[in-house]
Amino acid sequence: MVNTLYLPELREMLAENNAAELREFSTALHAARTAEFMEGLTPAEAWGVLAHADPETRAEIFGYFDRDKQIEIVENSDRADIAQLIINLPNDDRVDILRDVNPEIVQDLLPHLPLSDRRDILRLQSYPEGTAGSVMTTAYARIPEGYTVRQALEELGRQAENIETIYYVFVVDDREHLRGLVTARQLVSAIGKPNTKIDDIMERDLVTVRADEDREKVAQEVARFDLHAIPVVDDDHHMVGIITHDDVIDVLREEASEDVYRMAAMEPLVENYLEAAFHSIWWKRAFWLSWLFLAEMLTLFVMKGFVHSIDKVVALAFFVPLCIATGGMSGTQAATLITRAMALGHIQLSDWVRVIRHELAIGIALGFSLGAMGFVGAYLATDHATLGGAAAWKFSLVIAQAVMAICLWGTLVGSMLPLAFRRFGVDPAYASSPFVATFVDVTGILILFSLAEIYLF
Amino acid sequence: MVNTLYLPELREMLAENNAAELREFSTALHAARTAEFMEGLTPAEAWGVLAHADPETRAEIFGYFDRDKQIEIVENSDRADIAQLIINLPNDDRVDILRDVNPEIVQDLLPHLPLSDRRDILRLQSYPEGTAGSVMTTAYARIPEGYTVRQALEELGRQAENIETIYYVFVVDDREHLRGLVTARQLVSAIGKPNTKIDDIMERDLVTVRADEDREKVAQEVARFDLHAIPVVDDDHHMVGIITHDDVIDVLREEASEDVYRMAAMEPLVENYLEAAFHSIWWKRAFWLSWLFLAEMLTLFVMKGFVHSIDKVVALAFFVPLCIATGGMSGTQAATLITRAMALGHIQLSDWVRVIRHELAIGIALGFSLGAMGFVGAYLATDHATLGGAAAWKFSLVIAQAVMAICLWGTLVGSMLPLAFRRFGVDPAYASSPFVATFVDVTGILILFSLAEIYLF
Numbered sequence: 001m002v003n004t005l006y007l008p009e010l011r012e013m014l015a016e017n018n019a020a021e022l023r024e025f026s027t028a029l030h031a032a033r034t035a036e037f038m039e040g041l042t043p044a045e046a047w048g049v050l051a052h053a054d055p056e057t058r059a060e061i062f063g064y065f066d067r068d069k070q071i072e073i074v075e076n077s078d079r080a081d082i083a084q085l086i087i088n089l090p091n092d093d094r095v096d097i098l099r100d101v102n103p104e105i106v107q108d109l110l111p112h113l114p115l116s117d118r119r120d121i122l123r124l125q126s127y128p129e130g131t132a133g134s135v136m137t138t139a140y141a142r143i144p145e146g147y148t149v150r151q152a153l154e155e156l157g158r159q160a161e162n163i164e165t166i167y168y169v170f171v172v173d174d175r176e177h178l179r180g181l182v183t184a185r186q187l188v189s190a191i192g193k194p195n196t197k198i199d200d201i202m203e204r205d206l207v208t209v210r211a212d213e214d215r216e217k218v219a220q221e222v223a224r225f226d227l228h229a230i231p232v233v234d235d236d237h238h239m240v241g242i243i244t245h246d247d248v249i250d251v252l253r254e255e256a257s258e259d260v261y262r263m264a265a266m267e268p269l270v271e272n273y274l275e276a277a278f279h280s281i282w283w284k285r286a287f288w289l290s291w292l293f294l295a296e297m298l299t300l301f302v303m304k305g306f307v308h309s310i311d312k313v314v315a316l317a318f319f320v321p322l323c324i325a326t327g328g329m330s331g332t333q334a335a336t337l338i339t340r341a342m343a344l345g346h347i348q349l350s351d352w353v354r355v356i357r358h359e360l361a362i363g364i365a366l367g368f369s370l371g372a373m374g375f376v377g378a379y380l381a382t383d384h385a386t387l388g389g390a391a392a393w394k395f396s397l398v399i400a401q402a403v404m405a406i407c408l409w410g411t412l413v414g415s416m417l418p419l420a421f422r423r424f425g426v427d428p429a430y431a432s433s434p435f436v437a438t439f440v441d442v443t444g445i446l447i448l449f450s451l452a453e454i455y456l457f
Numbered sequence: 458m459v460n461t462l463y464l465p466e467l468r469e470m471l472a473e474n475n476a477a478e479l480r481e482f483s484t485a486l487h488a489a490r491t492a493e494f495m496e497g498l499t500p501a502e503a504w505g506v507l508a509h510a511d512p513e514t515r516a517e518i519f520g521y522f523d524r525d526k527q528i529e530i531v532e533n534s535d536r537a538d539i540a541q542l543i544i545n546l547p548n549d550d551r552v553d554i555l556r557d558v559n560p561e562i563v564q565d566l567l568p569h570l571p572l573s574d575r576r577d578i579l580r581l582q583s584y585p586e587g588t589a590g591s592v593m594t595t596a597y598a599r600i601p602e603g604y605t606v607r608q609a610l611e612e613l614g615r616q617a618e619n620i621e622t623i624y625y626v627f628v629v630d631d632r633e634h635l636r637g638l639v640t641a642r643q644l645v646s647a648i649g650k651p652n653t654k655i656d657d658i659m660e661r662d663l664v665t666v667r668a669d670e671d672r673e674k675v676a677q678e679v680a681r682f683d684l685h686a687i688p689v690v691d692d693d694h695h696m697v698g699i700i701t702h703d704d705v706i707d708v709l710r711e712e713a714s715e716d717v718y719r720m721a722a723m724e725p726l727v728e729n730y731l732e733a734a735f736h737s738i739w740w741k742r743a744f745w746l747s748w749l750f751l752a753e754m755l756t757l758f759v760m761k762g763f764v765h766s767i768d769k770v771v772a773l774a775f776f777v778p779l780c781i782a783t784g785g786m787s788g789t790q791a792a793t794l795i796t797r798a799m800a801l802g803h804i805q806l807s808d809w810v811r812v813i814r815h816e817l818a819i820g821i822a823l824g825f826s827l828g829a830m831g832f833v834g835a836y837l838a839t840d841h842a843t844l845g846g847a848a849a850w851k852f853s854l855v856i857a858q859a860v861m862a863i864c865l866w867g868t869l870v871g872s873m874l875p876l877a878f879r880r881f882g883v884d885p886a887y888a889s890s891p892f893v894a895t896f897v898d899v900t901g902i903l904i905l906f907s908l909a910e911i912y913l914f
Contacts, residue, residue, distance in 0.1 A: 189614050257797055304772075321756035
């Protein structure tokens with residue numbers, strides 16, 4: 001939903017190039033809100049408005065534009081201006097943006113940047129998407145060992161301008177090894193005793209991550225230890241950057257979406273649903289849907305294989321949807337439960353035996369309840385005129401057994417598939433309802449008709 | 458997975474009541490890690506270890522125990538000691554814990570607490586679960602209007618001990634109205650000019666939430682504005698508390714789990730999968746499964762209603778699983794996409810027309826691709842000896858049409874159900890794959906056989 005409240009005024013200010021009012025507009029509100037009011041503007045217009053804001057505010061507001069608008073502005077505006085903008089963007093965000101910009105344009109831009117920023121961008125770009133390195137920033141507060149509280153506070157005052165957060169101050173030795181952490185809270189509390197040595201109050205047992213670790217692991221650590229930011233180190237414990245809580249929140253939201261989409265057997269949608277391009281949504285859904293459809297065709301041939309049973313007792317065919325739905329639903333529950341438990345770090349691969357035992361018990365319990373219902377349903381549905389009472393009983397028992405067996409089977413398959421996927425390095429979320437359902441549909445029909453052939457003919 | 462690394466040593470220290478080593482153990486590591494090493498201990502043992510830590514450390518470690526252990530300790534230990542513990546717990550956490558403690562014991566405990574803490578607990582307890590009030594803390598940094606940077610820093614130093622975060626300092630007037638916010642970063646940057654007036658540097662346009670708003674909304678705001686904490690106000694803009702980023706991270710994780718579970722048609726699992734009680738898991742799964750199973754029984758009677766068509770062309774029965782699976786899969790995709798888009802705030806109810814247009818187009822596109830595959834499959838599967846070539850063509854066309862229609866139908870139902878649920882105040886996540894699938898299974902069979910009757914007989 002685009003916020004159009006200020007659009008007319010904005011366009012008017014632009015038309016008459018009213019510098020004063022445009023500057024006023026760009027500073028009056030929180031940058032995120034200002035960006036929201038500019039949603040309706042074209043990238044060119046938006047950039048025109050930002051031209052009147054001071055560089056810091058400009059970068060701040062720009063940071064809240066949606067990605068497409070950012071890209072278009074970067075690619076189509078004066079290189080020098082963009083370079084200025086990039087200098088003022090947070091180190092991690094600007095790398096994310098440049099990732100999506102036409103590489104040739106990035107090459108044009110880099111020379112306009114100070115050497116330090118250029119180096120920083122190239123280094124951060126070297127970390128693959130999804131790793132801790134790809135979401136970290138190199139702009140963190142650092143002080144050498146041996147400082148006092150007063151020195152630290154003064155140094156922090158100097159750095160405050162250019163760093164992402166001042167709340168964690170990292171103590172590094174002369175070779176950039178991470179030695180400890182002192183929080184702004186500790187510094188402020190010690191303001192009364194300015195000569196306290198940092199080394200005496202700093203935290204030495206730090207939770208750290210390596211730059212090549214999965215960003216999901218980072219999120220888990222930060223959530224578990226309630227951290228404001230987590231330091232990123234290389235193999236020799238050199239400090240290379242930090243990941244702050246706001247980046248972790250973004251990671252958690254993205255990862256949650258990814259899992260949910262994959263559980264529905266579609267490729268994750270990165271953009272806003274209503275703004276996503278038709279072909280992109282179509283492809284993300286059609287791809288898996290087609291494969292699943294092909295797999296599901298197996299049911300066709302299985303059914304065909306049992307045509308003689310259907311000819312004998314056509315009623316069997318009536319129960320196919322019920323039976324395969326039972327497997328699909330129980331499988332979906334199990335798969336979801338296990339996938340989520342893994343995502344939250346509650347179960348590891350090594351727990352698979354406990355999981356099987358667990359799901360075996362649950363599957364049997366669920367199977368009995370559904371089987372009982374199935375029996376009643378079958379008994380009511382079979383027409384006793386043609387089949388006769390005894391046969392109806394026997395038939396209903398077969399259905400009940402089939403429902404029970406398929407429910408248990410679905411539960412076991414659903415609980416083991418995610419673990420198997422993880423074991424082979426595939427995202428467990430892919431072991432989702434449609435996959436489990438498709439697999440269980442085919443096998444479910446086999447179970448139903450096999451039981452029928454054993455007991456009925 | 459319980460970490461048993463230190464268990465023997467810990468038990469030994471407890472046995473010989475080795476105060477020195479136990480104190481050492483409780484302070485050597487990050488509290489979260491210490492708690493992890495104590496997972497294997499009984500609540501009594503764990504409390505015995507904590508007895509040797511200073512009150513602050515004790516509360517910190519206690520805060521990382523799992524809920525059951527916390528409850529058991531609170532309910533079975535000396536009231537005075539527990540009161541001491543409660544005083545040192547973060548205001549929001551202690552209320553969460555007391556919510557689960559036997560109310561009589563809470564009544565016994567309250568008299569042991571200082572009046573201020575007692576009042577605070579009772580006030581926070583009055584906010585219903587799931588609201589902003591239920592996750593906020595009242596321990597925030599506040600200064601009156603008119604302070605200078607020096608005064609603010611000194612005041613902050615005094616408050617630092619007892620507040621959740623010093624990074625946002627809230628400026629309130631003499632009647633506790635929220636006037637503005639100054640960050641520790643601003644204060645530290647201004648350390649050089651200690652006489653700067655706070656009123657001149659503070660942020661006045663603040664993002665706030667009301668205590669009765671949904672905690673999910675809070676998480677969205679914090680994520681959108683990259684806040685470190687968000688102030689909670691009442692209707693008269695009195696400041697009543699703050700919600701910090703670590704609480705938001707917990708909310709995001711819980712909400713994500715809730716949605717995922719509901720999408721699999723089961724009640725959210727709050728506890729750890731491997732630790733959850735069997736009956737609780739069984740019930741959370743059996744409840745919905747049984748209802749869905751009953752609903753799915755409709756397929757049985759629908760199939761029965763078309764027995765004459767099956768008698769005429771038994772091959773129709775072969776295609777039932779394929780057709781209903783098509784509806785289920787396409788419906789699941791649509792439902793998930795819309796549910797997630799709503800959770801992320803990308804779609805509002807008012808967008809329903811755009812969503813329908815969108816899904817209509819997608820549904821037709823997907824329907825064509827699957828329909829084509831369905832045609833080929835049907836043509837290969839029908840045995841041309843009994844039904845001649847022409848009939849086989851006709852039959853395959855009917856199947857193709859059915860697949861196409863059911864795919865479109867599933868897509869539309871899947872996309873509209875979540876919106877309908879939201880409209881009637883039900884969590885859209887319930888409009889999940891199993892629900893959509895069950896609904897589409899029944900209707901899908903109707904579509905298949907109706908088309909068959911129109912074209913084949």
